[in-house]
Amino acid sequence: MAFGMEYDVLIIGAGSAGLSAALTLGRCLRRVLVADGGPPRNAASPGVHGFLTRDGIRPAELLRLGQEQLAPYETVEVQCLHIDTLTRQGKGFCATGHGTADDTPITVSARRVLLATGVSDILPPLPGFRELWGRGVLHCPYCHGWEVRSQPLAVYGQGRTVTGLALLVSRWSRDVIVVTNGPGHLTPNARRRLRREKIGIREEPITRLIGAKNGELRCIEFANGDQLERAALFLHAPQHQRTPLAADMGARLTSKGAVWVDSKLHTSIPGLYAAGDTKPGTQQALLAAADGNHAAIVINESLTREECPK
Ligand SMILES: Cc1cc2nc3c(=O)[nH]c(=O)nc-3n(C[C@H](O)[C@H](O)[C@H](O)COP(=O)(O)OP(=O)(O)OC[C@H]3O[C@@H](n4cnc5c(N)ncnc54)[C@H](O)[C@@H]3O)c2cc1C
CATH class of the missing domain: 3.50.50.60 (FAD/NAD(P)-binding domain)
Incomplete structure (x- = not known):
C-alpha cells in the first residue's frame, strides 16, 4: 500500500x-x-x-x-x-x-x-419536457442542430439567454420561433435582433409539449389552445x-x-x-x-x- x-x-x-x-x-x-x-x-x-x-x-x-x-x-x-x-x-x-x-x-x-x-439539467416543470428530453427537446445545436436542420424549430426561455440561443439556432434553420412561456423580458434591442433574423416570438403561457412515442416533438400547446407545430425545441436549462x-x-x-x-x-x-x-x-x-x-x-x-x- x-x-x-x-x-x-x-x-x-x-x-x-x-x-x-x-x-x-x-x-x-x-x-x-x-x-x-x-x-x-x-x-x-x-x-x-x-x-x-x-x-x-x-x-x-x-x-x-x-x-x-x-x-x-x-x-x-x-x-x-x-x-x-x-x-x-x-x-x-x-x-x-x-x-x-x-x-x-x-x-x-x-x-x-x-x-x-x-x-x-433542470427542465421546466411542464408536461412533455422530461418525456421528450434528448430527442424533441434539445440543449445544444452543436450536438443536435444538424439532425433538425432546415426544420421548424422553437427556442424556449426568457431574456438574454433565449435571444443568444435563438440567434445561434437560426444558423441551422430559417424557421425559428422563440417561446417564452409568459413575459419574455426581451429588451427592445433583443426584439430588433430577433426580428432582423425573421425569428418570431410567442409570449403566451405554454401548457404542454405534445410529442410522438419515440420522443420526437410534434407541437407546443399554449394556454389559449393554440398549437404550434415544431420539429424540435432548444433550451439552455x-x-x-x-x-x-x-x-x-x-x-x-x-x-x-x-x-x-x-x-x-x-x-x-x-x-x-x-x-x-x-x-x-x-x-x-x-x-x-x-x-x-x-x-x-x-x-x-x-x-x-x-x-x-x-
Ligand atoms: C440530452 C443531451 C445530449 C447530448 N448530446 C451530446 C452530443 O451529441 N455530443 C456531445 O459532445 N455532447 C453531448 N452532450 C453533452 C455531454 O453529455 C457531456 O458534455 C458529457 O457527458 C460530459 O462528460 P462527463 O464525463 O463530464 O459527465 P457525464 O457523462 O455526465 O458522466 C458523469 C458520471 O459521473 C457519475 N457520477 C455522478 N456522481 C457520482 C458519484 N457520487 N459517485 C459515482 N459516480 C457518480 C454519473 O453517474 C455519470 O456516469 C449532451 C448532453 C445532453 C444532456
Whole structure:
C-alpha cells in the first residue's frame, strides 16, 4: 500500500471524462479505482454527435467501448459504486460510498481524487419536457442542430439567454420561433435582433409539449389552445452538480455552481482535481474526454513529484 493508500487515484464518475482519465492513468501503471455511479448526463439521447471517429454513437455504447479498452490495464478497476462522502486523510483522501447494485457500503483511500461527476439539467416543470428530453427537446445545436436542420424549430426561455440561443439556432434553420412561456423580458434591442433574423416570438403561457412515442416533438400547446407545430425545441436549462462532494469538502465553486479549477484542472483543495462538465467551460463529450486525459497527466506528474522529492 504505497504512501498508506489503497489507490493512487480515485476517479469518481465513469463518463467520457472519467474513463479517459482512467485510460491515461492505466498507461502510467497507476493503481486506479473508477467509481461508476450510473448513467451519464446524455443517457436520454439517441446519439453522441461531433465525437471524432464515433459521430452518432449511442451514449451507452461509447462508454461500453471506453470500459472495454481499459481491460488490458490491470491496475485499473471499474466498480459500480456511488461515492457518498469524501474527506481528507493525511495528504490523500478517504471516500465512502455504496454499491449501486447491492447497496454494499465501501470505504476507499486514495492519494488523489478526480471528480468527473458531471451535471444534471433542470427542465421546466411542464408536461412533455422530461418525456421528450434528448430527442424533441434539445440543449445544444452543436450536438443536435444538424439532425433538425432546415426544420421548424422553437427556442424556449426568457431574456438574454433565449435571444443568444435563438440567434445561434437560426444558423441551422430559417424557421425559428422563440417561446417564452409568459413575459419574455426581451429588451427592445433583443426584439430588433430577433426580428432582423425573421425569428418570431410567442409570449403566451405554454401548457404542454405534445410529442410522438419515440420522443420526437410534434407541437407546443399554449394556454389559449393554440398549437404550434415544431420539429424540435432548444433550451439552455439551468444545471446543478450531480454530486455535492466538492461543495461538501469546501472547494471553491463559480457563481454558476461549477467546480472552480486552475489551468491544470486542480480545484482549490490540494489533491482534488475536476474534469468534464463538472468544471466551467464548454460542455461536450469530446472536451470532457480531453479534460480527463489532461487531468490524468497532471495527476501523474504530481504523484511523481511526491515520489521523487528534490
Ligand atoms: C440530452 C443531451 C445530449 C447530448 N448530446 C451530446 C452530443 O451529441 N455530443 C456531445 O459532445 N455532447 C453531448 N452532450 C453533452 C455531454 O453529455 C457531456 O458534455 C458529457 O457527458 C460530459 O462528460 P462527463 O464525463 O463530464 O459527465 P457525464 O457523462 O455526465 O458522466 C458523469 C458520471 O459521473 C457519475 N457520477 C455522478 N456522481 C457520482 C458519484 N457520487 N459517485 C459515482 N459516480 C457518480 C454519473 O453517474 C455519470 O456516469 C449532451 C448532453 C445532453 C444532456
